[in-house]
Amino acid sequence: MTTQTVTPTAPPTGAAAASTTRRRPRRRGRSVARHAGLGVFVAFMLYPLVWMVTSAFTPESEILTGPLIPEEFTLENFINGWNSLTRPFWVFYGNSFVVTISSIVGNLFSCSLTAYALARLTFKARNVYFGIVLVSVMLPMHVLVIPQYIIFSQFDLVNTFVPLVLPKFLATDAFFIFLMVQFIRGIPRELDQAAAIDGAGPFRTFWYVIFPLMRPALVTTTIFTFIWTWNDFFTPLIYLTDQSVFTVPVALSSMVDAESNSGIGMLLAMSVLSLIPIMLFFAFAQKYLIRGITTTGLKG
Amino acid sequence: MATATTPSRRKSRLNRQGRAAHVFMLPWLVGLVGITAVPTLASLYLAFTDYNVLSTPEFIGLANFERMFADERFWQSVRVTLTYVLVSVPLQLAFALLLALILDRGMRGLTFYRSAFYLPSLLGSSVAVAVLWRELFGHSGLVNSALALVGIEGSSWLQNPQTALGTLVVLNVWTFGSPMVIFLAGLRQIPEELYESARVDGASVLRQFGSITVPLLTPIIFFNLILQTIGAFQAFTQAHVVSGGSGGPVDSTLFYTLYIYQQGFTAFDMGYASALAWVLLVFIGVMTAGHFLLSKYWVFYGD
Numbered sequence: 001m002t003t004q005t006v007t008p009t010a011p012p013t014g015a016a017a018a019s020t021t022r023r024r025p026r027r028r029g030r031s032v033a034r035h036a037g038l039g040v041f042v043a044f045m046l047y048p049l050v051w052m053v054t055s056a057f058t059p060e061s062e063i064l065t066g067p068l069i070p071e072e073f074t075l076e077n078f079i080n081g082w083n084s085l086t087r088p089f090w091v092f093y094g095n096s097f098v099v100t101i102s103s104i105v106g107n108l109f110s111c112s113l114t115a116y117a118l119a120r121l122t123f124k125a126r127n128v129y130f131g132i133v134l135v136s137v138m139l140p141m142h143v144l145v146i147p148q149y150i151i152f153s154q155f156d157l158v159n160t161f162v163p164l165v166l167p168k169f170l171a172t173d174a175f176f177i178f179l180m181v182q183f184i185r186g187i188p189r190e191l192d193q194a195a196a197i198d199g200a201g202p203f204r205t206f207w208y209v210i211f212p213l214m215r216p217a218l219v220t221t222t223i224f225t226f227i228w229t230w231n232d233f234f235t236p237l238i239y240l241t242d243q244s245v246f247t248v249p250v251a252l253s254s255m256v257d258a259e260s261n262s263g264i265g266m267l268l269a270m271s272v273l274s275l276i277p278i279m280l281f282f283a284f285a286q287k288y289l290i291r292g293i294t295t296t297g298l299k300g
Numbered sequence: 301m302a303t304a305t306t307p308s309r310r311k312s313r314l315n316r317q318g319r320a321a322h323v324f325m326l327p328w329l330v331g332l333v334g335i336t337a338v339p340t341l342a343s344l345y346l347a348f349t350d351y352n353v354l355s356t357p358e359f360i361g362l363a364n365f366e367r368m369f370a371d372e373r374f375w376q377s378v379r380v381t382l383t384y385v386l387v388s389v390p391l392q393l394a395f396a397l398l399l400a401l402i403l404d405r406g407m408r409g410l411t412f413y414r415s416a417f418y419l420p421s422l423l424g425s426s427v428a429v430a431v432l433w434r435e436l437f438g439h440s441g442l443v444n445s446a447l448a449l450v451g452i453e454g455s456s457w458l459q460n461p462q463t464a465l466g467t468l469v470v471l472n473v474w475t476f477g478s479p480m481v482i483f484l485a486g487l488r489q490i491p492e493e494l495y496e497s498a499r500v501d502g503a504s505v506l507r508q509f510g511s512i513t514v515p516l517l518t519p520i521i522f523f524n525l526i527l528q529t530i531g532a533f534q535a536f537t538q539a540h541v542v543s544g545g546s547g548g549p550v551d552s553t554l555f556y557t558l559y560i561y562q563q564g565f566t567a568f569d570m571g572y573a574s575a576l577a578w579v580l581l582v583f584i585g586v587m588t589a590g591h592f593l594l595s596k597y598w599v600f601y602g603d
Contacts, residue, residue, distance in 0.1 A: 034402065035409065042416045045474070049419070051442055052432050064445055114328040123318035129325070136336055140534055140584060142560055142577045146346065146570050147339035150353070170331025177328065202320040231426040233537040234557075238565055249427040253541055256431055264435050271428035282422055286415060289422075293478055294485035 056269040063264055078273070081266030084255055086243050089270060092251040096230060099164050099247055103229040104222050106168030107176055111221065112214060114171050115180030116206045120192060130181070136174040141234070149238060163239045164232075168225070176221045183217035184210060220292040223285055230277060248274045346574035353568050364575035374576070376551045377559040380465060384555065385532040388472035393524055395476040400483035401513070414484065417477040424475035430541035434458065437467045458542060461552035468538050468553060479524040486520035487513070518599045526591055533584055536561070556580055 055063045056077055058070035082089045117123075118130050152163040171177060187210060195205045233249040240246055246254070252274055255267055282289065322329070347364060349357035368374045403413055423429050436442045437457035444454035457463045490513065498508045536557040539547060547554030547562070560580070564573030 031407075034407075038402065038409075038413055042413065045420060046416060048432055048436055048442070049423070052428075052435075055435075064440055064442065110327040110331070113324045113326075117321040117324035121317045121321040121324070123321045126321070132332065136332070138585075138588070139336070139340070140530075140577075140581055142534065142557055143343050143574075143581045144336065144339045146564050146574050146577065147342035148335065149565075150342070150570070151334075151339065167331060167335050169327060170335055171328035172331045172335050202317065202324070206324070227422065231537075233427050233540070234561075237540075238561075249537075252427045252431060256434070256541060257544060267431055268435065271431045274428045275423060275426065278422060278426070282415075282419065290414065290418070290481060293418075293481045 052268050053272055055265065056272045058265065060263045060265040063268075077263075077265035077269035080263070081255070081270040081273075084258075084266060084270075085246075085251060087246075089251070089273065091244065092246050092248045093273075095161070095245060096247040096249075099161050099236075100226055100229040102161070102165040103168040104225045106165060107171075107173055107221055107225045108218055110169050110171035111173065111176040111180055112211060112218070113206070114177050115184055116202075116210055118177070119181045119184035120205075120210070121202060133174045133177050133181075136172075137178060145234075145238065152239065158239055159242045159245050160239075161245070164229075164235055173225070176225075179220065180214060180217045183214055187213050216288075216291075219285075219288050223281065223289055223292055226281060227278060343574045343577060346571050347578045348575075349571040351569075351571040351574075353570060357571065360571070364572050365579075367572065368575065368579070373551060373554065373559065377547070377554045377556045380547075380552065380554050381533060381556040384465060384469060384472070384535065385529060388469040389525070389528045389532050391469070391473045392476045392528060393479055393521070395473060396479035396524070397483055397517075397521070399476070400480050400487055401509075403480075403484060404487045414477075414481060417480055419477065421475040421477035424471065425537055427537060427541055429471070430538045433467060433471055433538065434542055459549055461550045464543070464549055464552045468535075468542065471538055472532060472535070479528060482524055483517070483520060486517050490516045515600045519601060522591070522595050522599045526588060529591070530584060530588065533557075533580070533587075 051068060054068055054070060057073045057075070059072065059074050059076065062070060085092075114133075118126060118133070148163070149158075152158060157163055167173075191209050191213070192205055195209050200208065231249065232247075233253065236247045236250045237253070240250055243251070243254075252267075252270055255270060346357060348359060348361060350360045350363070351357035399413075399417060403410055420429075434441075438444075439456035439459065441457075443457065447454040455463065457467050494512050494516075495508055498512060503511070534557055535555055539553045539555040539558050540561070543549075543553045543558075545558075545562075545566075547558045556576070557580075560573050560576045563569045563576060
């Protein structure tokens with residue numbers, strides 16, 4: 001199989017191979033071995049995920065005993081899982097989307113405004129502010145979560161999405177400010193000056209010049225906010241206790257807690273469903289994702 | 301006359317920019333005060349109090365920290381977390397580096413392999429994958445079914461306190477893809493000429509690795525080390541889902557963050573939980589500073 005990918009049109013006979021690729025046989029042998037080794041390793045790494053997907057379509061009784069690809073596909077696990085909590089699963093899906101999309105909008109809005117001020121406007125104590133941004137990047141959330149919980153519960157906001165979304169509109173993901181400041185510093189200042197000569201103030205310069213040019217940084221922010229918020233478990237676990245406001249991860253986790261009267265099949269089926277948006281992102285935004293990691297070092 | 305107006309005009313422009321800057325930063329400033337600074341100070345204060353949400357916080361000095369010293373579960377959570385960090389992070393980085401080296405230099409199918417190895421990192425922190433891990437390592441899970449094929453009778457990995465933490469280590473190592481992607485980018489920065497001249501000088505592949513690749517990659521290794529260590533210290537989801545929130549069996553997966561959660565949001569002992577959180581903050585801070593100090597001796601920043 002590997003030789004075919006090396007020379008797709010020519011049959012892998014000695015003469016044809018030698019005429020299309022001028023590799024020495026030993027090197028070529030090594031390359032085949034490398035692909036074979038990597039292929040086995042990829043299969044090993046991804047096997048659990050493949051098993052999860054096929055098991056989701058396998059009848060409950062055959063999941064651990066039957067072959068990897070079930071003889072008979074069933075949607076029973078999805079149907080059972082969909083209605084296993086007091087609300088149908090689409091409620092949690094909807095909640096997750098509301099929270100995720102609001103968080104993206106919040107981060108794009110608040111972080112870009114702050115970053116523009118810190119990168120371009122001249123004012124007293126600018127460096128102090130920038131230092132605060134850097135320090136708050138490193139502050140672990142566990143230190144903040146208890147007082148934040150107390151504050152939000154005083155305002156009776158437990159079991160709403162406000163504690164999950166409001167912080168994003170207030171630029172508490174300081175990392176993205178840092179990312180955007182670095183990006184804006186790379187945009188030529190002549191553009192700002194040209195806008196200023198045309199009579200644009202800071203607001204119009206930001207909105208018509210800088211913001212459109214920030215696209216790569218905005219894309220990175222969108223991708224990572226999406227993945228982090230969609231996967232986030234800790235914050236919704238603390239603030240959301242009523243099933244009607246559950247996001248997908250909390251719903252899944254509460255299905256696990258009730259596992260005694262549910263089955264593996266439906267848990268895996270709902271797990272697969274919960275990963276679909278991330279997988280779609282992976283399929284369509286992969287280029288930006290990889291670029292995002294290599295430029296920022298962020299983990300998915 | 302002109303010299304007199306210029307500075308004042310400049311000053312007024314500065315003032316205008318300063319005002320505009322504060323308007324731009326308004327959301328962040330509000331968040332900084334309300335969501336970051338005040339809670340940080342509040343949590344520092346709560347760490348010295350006895351507070352269970354219903355009553356008002358009562359100042360008790362260092363009692364929470366004294367209690368920690370005598371708290372067997374606190375020490376257990378420290379042991380579990382340190383074991384997890386010290387075992388899984390080096391293993392994860394070793395895998396990441398090894399695979400990055402194998403994949404380096406424009407090989408065929410690079411993008412495919414990179415994506416395939418990266419996928420677990422993307423999904424690794426989700427509840428869904430933690431659920432999957434439960435089913436893989438459960439008593440009648442996939443791992444035991446596979447072992448049964450070769451005639452080994454596996455134990456119940458998650459119910460056995462000897463192995464439960466191991467399954468979470470495996471999960472973290474499984475997500476080596478994101479440091480690998482960073483390593484790949486780092487390897488591409490190393491100029492090909494260095495290897496060429498090393499080959500001309502007759503240096504072996506191993507020698508090239510030891511004298512070119514590793515030294516030039518140390519900043520990236522350091523970066524990954526800091527990032528993954530801080531991340532591992534704050535791991536929560538996997539332990540919570542796999543153990544059903546208990547940190548069991550027999551506290552063998554009681555991650556530090558899970559213990560904070562239990563104290564703060566199950567027992568509602570928020571004073572003690574705040575004290576625990578501050579110990580974590582100080583510990584991460586000291587450790588990161590230590591890494592930076594030590595980095596002088598092994599990280600190579602070129603000239």
